[in-house]
Amino acid sequence: MARQTLTKTTPLRSYPTLPLAADSADVVFTAADATNKESFVASGNDLVLAWNSGASTRTVTITSVALNGRTGDVTTYSLSAGEIAVFGPFQVAGWRQTDGKIYHEPSHADVKWAIIALP
Numbered sequence: 001m002a003r004q005t006l007t008k009t010t011p012l013r014s015y016p017t018l019p020l021a022a023d024s025a026d027v028v029f030t031a032a033d034a035t036n037k038e039s040f041v042a043s044g045n046d047l048v049l050a051w052n053s054g055a056s057t058r059t060v061t062i063t064s065v066a067l068n069g070r071t072g073d074v075t076t077y078s079l080s081a082g083e084i085a086v087f088g089p090f091q092v093a094g095w096r097q098t099d100g101k102i103y104h105e106p107s108h109a110d111v112k113w114a115i116i117a118l119p
Contacts, residue, residue: 003101004030006039006113011116027049028114032108033109034109042090042101043117047118048113049116050084051111052079053111054081055081056081060077060107061074062102062104
């Protein structure tokens with residue numbers, strides 16, 4: 001399985017160059033791949049937004065790694081139609097997999113992801 005690596009959105013911060021260019025503050029959502037799943041490079045300060053763009057309830061899972069002998073997966077978190085959930089920020093310890101990424105997966109392609117890199 002080759003997970004889809006998602007690109008992060010970086011906020012403009014407190015004092016952006018003005019005037020703002022069209023679309024420069026937009027959050028980019030990427031369609032989920034329910035077969036191959038997704039990942040992003042862990043920075044230690046990332047937010048994950050999950051949006052259920054469909055008409056039926058969907059779930060998402062974010063996979064942790066053992067930290068002090070304990071895992072803490074976000075398992076099958078339920079999103080009703082149209083809901084957006086935010087997770088994180090994700091620290092490196094307890095979340096970064098051996099390839100340097102954080103793994104997440106949807107139950108259906110109706111889920112859209114956005115990864116926000118906090119300053």
